[in-house]
Amino acid sequence: MEGSGENLDFSRLINVRGNVDNITPHKIAVVAFIREYGLLKIEAKTMINCTMAPKYRKDFCILALKLIQCPDMDFKDLETLLTDGRYNLLSVHLENFCVRLKNIHVNGISALMDCVTSTIDKLMIEQSETNPCTITRCSVLGFYLRRIMLQLDKLTFVQVVSLYKSFCVYYQKGRPGLMMRSLSKERLNHMESTVGVPCTGSPSLPEETKPQEVFTRMNLIERDNSLEECQWSxxxxxxxxxxxxxxxxxxxxxxxxxxxxxxxxxxxxxxxxxxxxxxxxxxxxxxxxxxxxxxxxxxxxxxxxxxxxxxxxxxxxxxxxxxxxxxxxxxxxxxxxxxHLYVCFYLHFAPLRLQAMILMSQVQLSYSATQSTNVLLLNEALSWAKKFHLHYLAATVEMHIANVQLHMGCAKNALLLVRKVLPLVMAHGSAYDMARGLLLYTKCRIATAPPSGEARIQVFQSCCEALESVKENFCKIGAQVRLLQTWYIQAQLYNDVGNIAARNQCAWMYRQLETQNPVDLSNMLHIMY
Structure with a gap:
């Protein structure tokens, strides 16, 4: 393993450019590899007493699956993989593959497009008794080829030119011709005589056409280092x-x-x-x-x-x-x-202590007749939360304090505190926290509403509308007891504003839920924030 003192660049951990499933030179090479094998297989079927040996078929399938699934590799690495003897491959297959790639490199965009389209046209033809299909559309190879074809069709001309340029860089950075030279004439004669498949369909290459002339004609001679990077699906x-x-x-x-x-x-x-x-x-x-x-x-x-x-x-x-x-x-x-042991304490033990203090305050509020001790406990929890910069937990504690103030009859102070904290809860809280925060805000508004008149009715109607959002969030998480409390409050509000139909609907819903989940009303009214 390399030394820990090595200087790595971690400044590019966030990137904004990206494209899922790009077409890359490696994918074009894989298509060409599949294409030349398929053409040889078709040629073998047309000959009498000529079949492709099982070991070649087996190793081609294994290798093709590997090439489809593995990350993009350089051309020289691909050449090594094909020629190092790990896989039994027909030398005529490799020869035709090399010629096909050279054809793309020399003859330009039309050859690249033809490599893909002709593969689909020749290997994925309709199945018939006299003309069996070489690659079925629903197979792994068929799906891969169709996906490449679909992505190629979506490219603009400029993107196709870029793809061809990157292919040329990919091809030139390898060792063009080395694989061809490694396939000796003796090896070719031996392998082809064993298999009985002649070398067919090799694309012709006009000698007068030079790669440099193609680059000049298309104004693609300049290099772009970004194209040399492989692209990942x-x-x-x-x-x-x-x-x-x-x-x-x-x-x-x-x-x-x-x-x-x-x-x-x-x-x-x-x-x-x-x-x-x-x-x-x-x-x-x-x-x-x-x-x-x-x-x-x-x-x-x-x-x-x-x-x-x-x-x-x-x-x-x-x-x-x-x-x-x-x-x-x-x-x-x-x-x-x-x-960083202090930070570990900050991350785990401080929040746990705060939650324990909040739970203790809930118990005291439910079963104690006096609130002096409860407020002191919550104030201590608030100090802890601010000390450790636990902003959301601090907001939660302040909501609990507002709830205690509401029960103590300090509704205006509770309303002011909830208004200060509620935006943070609505921005970062869960569905449950948002629902109970908005419910507490609604209770404070009800407690501070004008004693009578049109203004009181308007406040109550606004509160009824807010409770719809509260019910929606409680329903999302299945908080049945909280939902029951919300229906109860909403029914009372509709009764106060004189909306009898809405009151009856809320009362009916409350009755249905209460039947399914019986709750003591006195305990329900003491539910903490």
Whole structure:
């Protein structure tokens, strides 16, 4: 493993550019590899007593699946993979593959487009008794080819030109012709005589056409370093992230070296900026490098994107709460790893103590006739929350204080405090917190409403409208007792304003819920904030 003192660049942990499932030179090369095999298979079917040996079919399928799933690789790495003997491949297949790539490099955009479109046209034809289909549309290869074709159709001309330019850079950075030279004439004769498949369909290359002339004609001679970076699809990134994260946790030595892994992580972030798991992999990589700032930024970025994803999905509340708990746990583990014991106390023990103090105040409010001790307890909890900069917990404590003030008859003070704190709760709170915060605000408005007249009726009508939002949020999380209390208050308000039909509807709903969930009314009225 590389030394921990190595200087890694963690400044690009957040990226804004990205495109899920880009078409890359590697994908074009994979299409060409599939194409030439399919054409050989078709040619073998047209010949008498000629079939492709099972070992070639088996190894092609295994290799094709690997090329589809693995991250993009350089052309020289692809050449090595095809020629190092790990897979039994027809030499005529490799020869035609090399010629096809050279044809794209020399003949330009039309050859690139033809490579993809002709693959679909020739290999995915309609099934018939006399003309069997080489690749079915619903197979793994068929799905891959159709997806590439669909993405290619969506590209503008400028994007296609960029794709061709990046392909030329990809091809030239490899070792063009080396694979062809490695396929000796003796090896070709031996393999083709064994299989009985002649070399067919090799695209012709006019000698007078030179790559340099193509570049000049298209004004593409200048290099762009950004095109030399591989581009990642979502599935490739997920596979890579899962593999590396697993290795970092069970066998760190087998994972990529820190610098190389971080470089790959940056590429994935650049291509898929909303992919949260890659930021967690960056967090693990920074942890093993003892890079606190990078680890903290990566963890925050992971959490931000996870929150966005779960808020935009249909996950239930338990799944969302689980993600929040894991985020806090990972943050505490990070600080423990770096020896920040005070921060660990701040993250866990301080909130627990605050919650215990709040719970104690709830018990006192429900069963004690005097409130001097309760207010003192909540004020102490508020001081703790402010000391540790726990802003949301401080807001929660202030809501509890406002609730105590309301029960003590200090409705105006309670209303002022709720008005100050409610925006924070509505901006950052859960559905439950938003509902009970708005419910407390409504109670304070009712308690401070004018004693009579049109103004009182207007306040009550406004409160009835606010309670609709309260009921909606309580329904989301199944808070039946809270919902019962809300129906009860709303029925009373409609009765006071003279809306008998609405009152009866609320009373009927209250009766239905009360039958399903019997609750002692005296206990229900003492429910804390």
């Amino acid at each position: 979502r599935k490739q990134a997920e596979l890579f992230t899962a593999q590396q994260a697993n290795l970092l946790q069970i066998n760190e030595r087998k994972a990529l070296p820190p610098k190389q892994l971080q470089k790959t992580i940056m590429q994935i972030m650049n291509d898929i900026p909303d992919y949260s798991d890659i930021h967690f992999l960056s967090f693990l990589n920074c942890m093993r490098m003892k890079e606190f700032c990078g680890a903290q930024d990566s963890l925050y970025n992971c959490f931000d994107r996870t929150v966005f994803n779960i808020c935009s999905s249909t996950n239930n509340m338990n799944d969302k709460n689980k993600n929040f708990r894991y985020a806090a746990l990972n943050r505490a583990a990070m600080h423990t790893q770096f020896g």
